[in-house]
Amino acid sequence: MDSAGIIVAFWLLSAIAVGSAVGVFLARNLIHAVVLLVLSFVATAGLFVTLSADFIAAAQVLIYAGAIPVLMVFAVMLTPLAGRDNGNSLYVVPGVLLGGAFAVIVAIVAIDAEWGAAGAATLAGQSFETTADAIGDALLGRYVLAFEVASVLLLAALIGAIVLVREDEPA
Amino acid sequence: MSALRMGRRLPRRTVPRALMALGALVAIGFVAVNVAIGYVVIDGRLDGQWYDVRDLGIGVQELREWLDDRNAQQPGILDFLGQHWISYAVTALLGATGILSIVGGALLILIWVERRLIGRMQIRRGPNRVGPYGLLQPIADAVKLIQKEVLMPRGADKVLFFLPPALIFIPMIVAWGPIPWGAQMAYLDVHVGILFLIAVSSLTTLAIFMAGWSSNNHYALLGAMRTIAMMISYEIPLSIALLSVVLLSGSMQLSTIVEWQSTHNVWLAALLPLAMFTYFFSSTAELNRTPNDIAEAESEIVAGFHTEYSGMKFGLFYAVELGNALFVAALTATLFLGGWSLFGLEEWIPGYLILGAKISAAYFLLVWLRGTLPRFRLDQLMKFAWQFLIPLSLLNLLIVAVEASVFARWEVKGIVSLGLFAIVNWAAAIILVREWARRMGYRPEREAVRQPILTQGVGGLQAARRLGAPEMGTQV
Numbered sequence: 001m002d003s004a005g006i007i008v009a010f011w012l013l014s015a016i017a018v019g020s021a022v023g024v025f026l027a028r029n030l031i032h033a034v035v036l037l038v039l040s041f042v043a044t045a046g047l048f049v050t051l052s053a054d055f056i057a058a059a060q061v062l063i064y065a066g067a068i069p070v071l072m073v074f075a076v077m078l079t080p081l082a083g084r085d086n087g088n089s090l091y092v093v094p095g096v097l098l099g100g101a102f103a104v105i106v107a108i109v110a111i112d113a114e115w116g117a118a119g120a121a122t123l124a125g126q127s128f129e130t131t132a133d134a135i136g137d138a139l140l141g142r143y144v145l146a147f148e149v150a151s152v153l154l155l156a157a158l159i160g161a162i163v164l165v166r167e168d169e170p171a
Numbered sequence: 172m173s174a175l176r177m178g179r180r181l182p183r184r185t186v187p188r189a190l191m192a193l194g195a196l197v198a199i200g201f202v203a204v205n206v207a208i209g210y211v212v213i214d215g216r217l218d219g220q221w222y223d224v225r226d227l228g229i230g231v232q233e234l235r236e237w238l239d240d241r242n243a244q245q246p247g248i249l250d251f252l253g254q255h256w257i258s259y260a261v262t263a264l265l266g267a268t269g270i271l272s273i274v275g276g277a278l279l280i281l282i283w284v285e286r287r288l289i290g291r292m293q294i295r296r297g298p299n300r301v302g303p304y305g306l307l308q309p310i311a312d313a314v315k316l317i318q319k320e321v322l323m324p325r326g327a328d329k330v331l332f333f334l335p336p337a338l339i340f341i342p343m344i345v346a347w348g349p350i351p352w353g354a355q356m357a358y359l360d361v362h363v364g365i366l367f368l369i370a371v372s373s374l375t376t377l378a379i380f381m382a383g384w385s386s387n388n389h390y391a392l393l394g395a396m397r398t399i400a401m402m403i404s405y406e407i408p409l410s411i412a413l414l415s416v417v418l419l420s421g422s423m424q425l426s427t428i429v430e431w432q433s434t435h436n437v438w439l440a441a442l443l444p445l446a447m448f449t450y451f452f453s454s455t456a457e458l459n460r461t462p463n464d465i466a467e468a469e470s471e472i473v474a475g476f477h478t479e480y481s482g483m484k485f486g487l488f489y490a491v492e493l494g495n496a497l498f499v500a501a502l503t504a505t506l507f508l509g510g511w512s513l514f515g516l517e518e519w520i521p522g523y524l525i526l527g528a529k530i531s532a533a534y535f536l537l538v539w540l541r542g543t544l545p546r547f548r549l550d551q552l553m554k555f556a557w558q559f560l561i562p563l564s565l566l567n568l569l570i571v572a573v574e575a576s577v578f579a580r581w582e583v584k585g586i587v588s589l590g591l592f593a594i595v596n597w598a599a600a601i602i603l604v605r606e607w608a609r610r611m612g613y614r615p616e617r618e619a620v621r622q623p624i625l626t627q628g629v630g631g632l633q634a635a636r637r638l639g640a641p642e643m644g645t646q647v
Contacts (some may be wrong), residue, residue: 032331034383054361058366062369062370
């Protein structure tokens with residue numbers, strides 16, 4: 001974190017991420033909100049790049065900037081009352097409460113965490129060449145059970161979605 | 172036409188003498204330079220020096236070491252300034268300029284090449300008026316497009332209408348980063364190269380949707396919806412096909428994959444025929460080219476998502492389409508056709524020329540497909556993805572996974588194991604395709620008559636009607 005370029009990139013990307021996230025709930029237009037959300041996700045992926053986490057950055061772009069918005073766009077297009085207006089929401093109060101609670105938790109963790117524990121001295125010995133290898137080893141080695149459970153869950157969700165929307169074939 | 176039919180040659184169009192002389196000079200110079208390189212290489216005098224044009228990456232490396240030499244004994248220029256980032260900035264700018272000029276130049280020529288080739292395939296001439304052999308046609312087109320007014324439809328969403336032509340350009344250029352043009356000639360040689368490419372190319376979807384949605388036009392929105400449906404369907408077999416490449420070569424880094432093919436003296440096309448077919452076909456769907464161009468089928472929905480774009484904004488969409496096609500050709504050449512290596516020939520000829528030749532071959536295949544095949548219907552296309560490509564590529568992935576683990580443990584010469592894998596994979600591909608086509612193939616007489624999936628109201632898929640919405644067919 002000593003190079004000037006990294007610091008500039010960090011503040012620029014953070015500003016974009018936070019600014020567009022603010023824009024998401026200020027935008028009156030749902031599609032505008034989706035586009036701003038994507039911008040926020042891409043900026044977060046940029047933050048991962050500055051941390052040398054290339055696998056997570058690519059996965060972030062692929063899933064959050066490539067796939068999730070398509071899902072949202074379909075939801076907006078297929079929901080009859082969504083229309084083009086993001087004006088009135090029934091869930092303003094619970095939403096604000098939940099968001100506030102989440103912000104408090106993140107703040108407590110951020111203040112409480114001992115950031116010096118993984119300082120420069122610890123990081124200097126580590127090699128950041130290939131995060132993909134390390135992640136693959138961890139996922140299919142130590143955490144293989146969680147990985148398999150997650151994949152079964154996703155398969156169940158997929159089949160469930162197909163069953164829900166399936167029409168009976170006309171005889 | 173009559174001259175063609177009678178077998179006589181048409182009178183040749185006159186080419187200016189000066190231009191012919193210039194072309195001859197360039198050709199002679201090119202040959203002379205290559206002979207000189209060959210001589211020096213054979214002589215063994217040139218190996219990794221900065222003037223070794225077989226690998227321009229060496230020159231860039233030398234430049235950076237000259238500028239900034241923190242580790243060696245001899246300090247570079249920037250050591251006195253203390254600004255080490257300048258050397259990175261210089262190399263980044265060099266690489267970016269290289270990619271931009273290669274892709275930009277290729278785009279200009281490709282328009283002409285594609286139109287001429289398709290003209291030949293359809294027994295006509297193609298553009299041949301502007302300049303010698305019509306070579307200046309793309310420039311004339313570009314000038315015309317820039318002069319035209321850019322219209323904005325009434326009721327269009329101004330911001331979202333403005334953004335897509337620029338947004339869609341970014342993934343097309345960025346995706347060229349990891350392609351290795353030689354031993355050290357990848358601009359952005361990330362370790363997760365293939366994942367990076369899939370991620371970057373998935374960003375196109377949103378730009379296309381923005382273009383279609385903001386146009387305030389039924390055809391544009393229909394085209395956008397079709398594109399999205401097609402892209403999310405075909406991204407699955409495409410990713411699985413690329414995954415089998417990763418499994419066998421054991422890396423997601425493009426340069427490592429090329430090196431793997433080079434050390435084992437084999438093209439992955441010979442080992443993974445089904446994966447290559449799946450990748451190539453799926454990418455024609457992602458590219459909106461025939462046989463999969465339903466997203467902009469002229470006879471059905473005018474021009475799809477870019478119906479309302481005019482002037483240079485339309486030009487940008489057109490350029491991105493061609494650039495993406497060229498990129499697919501480049502990725503096919505890199506992953507399946509050995510990239511910049513050619514069985515030892517890359518020692519003599521610059522790798523970027525070999526890769527360029529392979530890209531041209533793969534691109535020619537794309538043009539050929541476009542000039543030959545008719546268009547699929549929307550439901551046939553979807554069915555092809557979900558009922559044919561995805562199951563087959565999953566089965567293929569299973570076979571390749573077994574082979575990869577055998578390859579890692581079995582200690583025989585590469586030619587034995589890889590030869591065996593090639594035979595098994597080709598047999599499996601032929602049997603799978605044949606049997607699948609026989610049992611699950613398209614048979615109109617067996618299909619029950621079905622209601623059309625899309626109703627008139629855009630976005631009014633049947634799911635919306637079933638949710639109890641008011642009649643979508645009458646709304647806009």
